[in-house]
Amino acid sequence: MKAILVTELGGPETMKYAEVEMPSMSPTQVLIRVEMTSVNYADIKSRYGKKGAAKLPFIPGLDATGVIEQVGEEVQSLKVGQRVIAFPANGSYAEYIVADESLTFVLPDQISTETAAACPVVSFTSYQLLAKVARIAKGETVLIHAAAGGIGTTAIQLAKLLGAGRVIGTVGNGAKAEIALSAGADHVICNDREDFVERVRALTDGAGADVILDSISGTVSERSLECLAWYGRLVHFGNASGEIGQIKTIDLHASCRSVLGFSFGTTRKLRPHLLQDTAKQVLDYLANGQLDIKIGKHFALEEAANAHAWVESRASTGKVLLDVRS
CATH class of the missing domain: 3.90.180.10 (Medium-chain alcohol dehydrogenases, catalytic domain)
Structure with missing residues (x-):
């Protein structure tokens, strides 16, 4: 062959x-x-x-x-x-x-x-992040870093389908903002001219985002905790920046915040059975035209x-x- x-x-x-x-x-x-x-x-x-x-x-x-x-x-x-x-x-x-x-x-x-x-990769990963790892609840605010990418645009749509009250995306520049907006983001933050922490706080009246999806790592992960709501979940699933982030445990216990890790590759290898429900839900969304x-x-x-x-x-x-x- x-x-x-x-x-x-x-x-x-x-x-x-x-x-x-x-x-x-x-x-x-x-x-x-x-x-x-x-x-x-x-x-x-x-x-x-x-x-x-x-x-x-x-x-x-x-x-x-x-x-x-x-x-x-x-x-x-x-x-x-x-x-x-x-x-x-x-x-x-x-x-x-x-x-x-x-x-x-x-x-x-x-x-x-x-x-x-x-x-497969973008939809299965996005659904796992939101539904299984972050356990998104109806009405919650979701912040998605790198929102113009394949997982970003898919996660925006799935967050809405799973009941998010508001979806905020971050992108590298204004040229990518329209991509995230067309996917359904309510607000898009351009990192080349805005501070995402300040903007998220402003958009949420100081409460912060309930769920943050982070594939960038480094300082983005560190600063994401600054705009994560009490009882919020920061889900780390990539290291696009190549940087090592430092997280202070004192930032977690009193606020009941959680930092969670996820690897789609590890899940495929060690716990593939966890993908059965994900496949059913994602393929139904695609077949019904709810996910693009x-x-x-x-x-x-x-x-x-x-x-x-x-x-x-x-x-x-x-x-x-x-x-x-x-």
């Missing part, structure tokens, strides 16, 4: 379109003929050697959509011919993948191939290097997809 291989750590040019062996399948896995896969920023970080510890050469990619071609003898809930999304065992930039039954989810007919390819995943450029599988370069240029808006269909 054809696949993309990262042959050495470095830039997009390290990815090669090559012939590789078909993946082997365990009794609890399914073989999927891939139709489309997506480019996640984690793929780029892994290509540079900054995420994971895959041995070279490796196939990048976290998620894919396609059709089941074969099922393992112990698989009970899936069958040949079903359209699915899946989180594969060993990369998704390939014509075929294998995935555990617990990480393969049947698609409703109403969901297009493009939406299916774009949705913004889709950007399409590239052919053999153009994966160009797709990575496009994402790294920061010029992309919407989810970048790789079309594996011949």
Whole structure:
């Protein structure tokens, strides 16, 4: 089969379109003929050697959509011919993948191939953050950092669907503000000209946000506590800044604030059963048209290097997809 291989750590040019062996399948896995896969920023970080510890050469990619071609003898809930999304065992930039039954989810007919390819990481992560980790309650104020990104725009929509009374987003500059506003944010703070702590306090009459989603870390995490409401939950799920943040425990106990951590990768690996309800809820929202995943450029599988370069240029808006269909 054809696949993309990262042959050495470095830039997009390290990815090669090559012939590789078909993946082997365990009794609890399914073989999927891939139709489309997506480019996640984690793929780029892994290509540079900054995420994971895959041995070279490796196939990048976290998620894919396609059709089941074969099922393992112990698989009970899936069958040949079903359209699915899946989180594969060993990369998704390939014509075929294998995935555990617990990480393969049947698609409703109403969901297009493009939406299916774009949705898994951003929608599953956003739902887990809000519904399961932060335990959002009706009427609460939610602050979402990096609100113009894939998870940001998805989390804005899901926060509203889950009952948030107000959603505030932060973005790097004014050019990104419209993206967050179009996703449904009530207010957007531009970090290049506003102090987010002061602005959140002003918007909430000094109370602060009940839920804060932080993928940036460092000083952003530290300062987020300054605008977190009593009984509020700061959910830390990324380290985009590369900085190490310091949190004073004295800031937590008297105010009943919580700082929570979440990794979608860890959850897939150690507690995949936690994703079953998430998949049902997210796929229902998508099938009913309540949730929209913004889709950007399409590239052919053999153009994966160009797709990575496009994402790294920061010029992309919407989810970048790789079309594996011949």
